[in-house]
Amino acid sequence: MKSIYILCLTLFSLSLSAQTYVTVEPQTGTSRLALSFTAGRNIPYSVENYKITYNTTDVFGQPTVASGLLCVPADRGRLFALAVYNHGTVAGRELVPSREGITERFIPQVMAGVGMITVAPDYLGLGDNDAPVHPYVHADSEASAGRDLVAAAKQWLDEEEIDYSDQFFITGYSQGGHATQALHRDVQTNPGPDSLKVTAATHLSGPYSISDVMRETLFAEGQATLPGYIVYTYISYDYVYDLFDDFNEIFADEYVGNVDSFARGLIDLGAFNTRLEEQIAENNASLADLLQDSIATQLMTADPTSPTYQALLDNDTYDWAPEAPTLMYYCTADEQVPFRNAVLADSVMTANGSTSVDLRDGGNLTHGGCLLPALNATLDFFIPLLDLQVVGLGDVVDLPEVRLSPNPVALGSRLRLSGLPQREYAFVLYDQTGRETGHGVTSATGELQVPTSLTPGMQILRVQLADGTSLVRRFFTK
Structure with missing residues (x-):
């Protein structure tokens, strides 16, 4: 009888470990126009938002359930990178990324909007987690909360047949900077079965020391x-x-x-x-x-x-040597997190042999004033490294009623698709050799901006349709 009891416990434990996510609940999506307005830059993708609960461990090594936000670009034509955004200090249990209406959600949403499937953990003791105390700036639980959420998101993405690449980005601000440095260190020093490897990270105004x-x-x-x-x-x-x-x-x-x-x-x-x-x-x-x-x-x-x-x-997080490109961002008038945290972290990491840390002074800004410049610096740091591979836009169909105008079109001008139902469409541009020269999503009226970087001459436009097929059109730039 005892052996049967032990076997049942073992099987139950294995079933828990195999099921990394618990629930995934759709939330209101975010349009790329809204994200572009908020971010003050062009955001190519609208975003699907989900609240996710998942299995992780508490600070005492016991199983528990935590919550977080999952943001997915609304385009199935590409292999998007994975990313983690770690939020800053919050005043209460409900003021976390998984809750709709929280301002800080716009950061992981913007990250998804530029091409990264992004998760944002609520952390232990916040959101749905039942810990009586949030383990504030506790490095190990910050790292495990983020890492286990990535595993849960990957499991759900696999089940939904949503493809993603092996690129992995991490960022976070304030307490989230500390959590990011802890997670970055953990992924680098303990590769584990999830095969994560950091592509790049930004550690932003965090209390590392x-x-x-x-x-x-x-x-x-x-x-x-x-x-x-x-x-x-x-x-x-x-x-x-x-x-x-x-x-x-x-x-x-x-x-x-x-x-x-x-x-x-x-x-x-x-x-x-x-x-x-x-x-x-x-x-x-x-x-x-x-x-x-x-x-x-x-x-x-x-x-x-x-x-x-x-x-x-x-709970110091800086005594190691990052291998991936790492931006260490701070502002000198920060009244909450002394900027010496970043300076000290950079000096120790460099002394440990790292050559990949970029220490950057954001100027004479307060802690609150430093947030948006740090976010823009993060996007500028990540975007050139993104490799958004085409998954495939489906079989090509012949729709003679669909036309492009004007054709020819001037570089930098608007090109319009007519003859399709009004909605946003993912597209890819190619030159005459078949080399990809651009990608994005049309407006709901079928318009797209012709990149100024194209060479005048014949271009090829491939558009993904709602049924999974695609159409191809030639146009000329001048």
């Missing part, structure tokens, strides 16, 4: 910046590493009430931060005064015997 740069913010002079976020780190590590029996052992007595209210979910991060700022101002205190004197001393001296300091060390 938890044990040094971020620790020192506790002892910086002047007005305390975002004390709630700093305290959140220590609440997280207490949850993960079981550092203390009670919050009174780490935090000064007058702050424990607010710490406990936040840890139990009675107030969100925004309210928590506001309360701490008010208390610090009333007490004329510093960030270090939030802690018990013994803990503050351990951290000030970087005491190697301190379990608290060891937890900080465990």
Whole structure:
């Protein structure tokens, strides 16, 4: 009987491991016009959005279910790359990418719109995951949440017969920068059975140096910046590493009430931060005064015997050497994540032998002001590396009623397909030798922009139709 019980448990475990995703729910799609307007650049593909729940592990190594967003370009004629976007710090459990209406969703949607099937994990303790505490800036769980979501998305894409390439891109901002560096390191150092290999990554304004740069913010002079976020780190590590029996052992007595209210979910991060700022101002205190004197001393001296300091060390993410092209982006007026995180990470990675890191100063911008320039820098970094291979546009059919005008057409002008039902159509352009010279999606009225890079002369246009077939037309550029 015991052996049968063990066998049943084994089979059940194997069935769980084989099924990486749990549910995939369609959400409202996003048009390329809306994405182009938001991004301030031409976005060639509309995007299908899905909420996905998937199997992963919690910080204690136990199975759990997490949620995230999956964004797929609305074009089945190409092999798109895979990508991960890791979101920044959020104030509450529901303010995550899988929830419709959240502003930060536009980033993975834009990434999908330029040709990357993109997932955005909600992380543990947020979204649908039932962990009582989000393990904030915990490197291992950030990496596993992203990696397991990629595996779940690949399984669903395979079942839906949606093709993808072996290219893999990773990016993230703020906390997401830390998560990106953790995931990038994990994929490079532990290839695993999923055969992931990073094509390129951008680490954006992240707190990579938890044990040094971020620790020192506790002892910086002047007005305390975002004390709630700093305290959140220590609440997280207490949850993960079981550092203390009670919050009174780490935090000064007058702050424990607010710490406990936040840890139990009675107030969100925004309210928590506001309360701490008010208390610090009333007490004329510093960030270090939030802690018990013994803990503050351990951290000030970087005491190697301190379990608290060891937890900080465990979540540094920069002491390795990236092999794939890596953009390290920061802004010098960042009041939330000191830019020395990026400078230190770059110097250590270079000392470790990496020659692929591009350290880039985004200018005198605040943390919030740095986001859009960092996103544009990411797109400019990724797009030249994308290899969007044609899957096949179906058998060619003869539709004599479909015409192109004007023909000839000037380079840079609009070319219009007439005689087809109004909708967007994927297309590919070729020159006379059969070399691909462009691709994209027409407008709903059948219009496309003729690239200025084409050579004057005969061009070939192949358009994918709704039934999976395609039509081919010749036109001339002048």
